[in-house]
Amino acid sequence: VNLDLTKHLTPLGYHFAPDPSSQQVCTIGGNVGNNSGGPHCLAYGVTNAHILAIEVVLADGEIVTFGGLDAEPSGYDLRGVFIGGEGMLGITTKVAVRITPNPSSVRTLLLSFDTPRDAAATVSAVIAAGIVPAAMEVMDQGITIAVENYVNVGYPRDAGAVLLAEVDGLPDGVDIDAQRISDIGREHGATDVRQAASDEERMLLWKGRKTAFGAVAQIAPNYYLHDTVVPRSKLADTLEEVYRIADEHDLAVVNVFHAGDGNLHPLLLFNGQEPGIYDRVRAAGAKIVEASLAAGGVLS
Helix, strand or coil: CHHHHHHHHHHHCEECCCCCCCCCCCCHHHHHHHCCCCCCHHHHCCHHHHEEEEEEECCCCCEEEEECCCCCCCCCCHHHHHCCCCCCCCEEEEEEECCEECCCEEEEEEEEECCHHHHHHHHHHHHHCCCCCCEEEEEEHHHHHHHHHHHCCCCCCCCCEEEEEEEEECHHHHHHHHHHHHHHHHHCCCCEEEECCCHHHHHHHHHHHHCHHHHHHHCCCEEEECCEECCHHHHHHHHHHHHHHHHHCCCEEEEEEEHHHCEECEEEEECCCCCCHHHHHHHHHHHHHHHHHHCCCEEC
């Protein structure tokens, strides 16, 4: 399991960088199959950047190794081709991962906004300022309330959206970047900026973000999750279109997403027992995909 590997490595000064929201239960083999990302892929890259070699059983039973532990083998990057193949190209039986040194310093900020548009605009402004945080995650009010009910760590229930931003590296540089993100947030309407006071508080904030999908059960028994990517400059407009589409189809929607790389996760909420509901949900989902593509985005 992904998190088990990081827990084993942390006392040794290392961790496995890919950290999907399902980190507590997803496996390294599953990460390879899906080329999984996670909040910290903004700075560190998705699974493909952290796999040195894989042993694979092909469809005809042949056992092969893609990649290598030393220098990258010459020729085609079959390791890169296989990662993300979702099991269609063979079965992974061994994985050699690249481990990442733990940063010497980490700062985690929680910024509150009146609207998701203000939060999204802040994300674009941070990147435009030349800052590449380890992670930048946005949650709108609906999902923030559900998360706070679950983890009870101090997420503001009255905020229209929150931005969870994390910077890591050398202490002086981290302090500078944290202050710059705070200033940029306030310039874009942040009503409150809070910094995690301890590692325990930081981990609780991340626990809230990473259990967001499960927390949705407090709102509705079913959800339909989408996953698209749009240019950061189009995040705010696309978000407003998502809300409009949900209203048009008489559906509730909450948004929690990897804002730093423009990765959207709209969750259409519904009760599967309601007659005809799946037709409305699928129609709204199709419109969300079309809106993302029209904004210059892609399916992720």
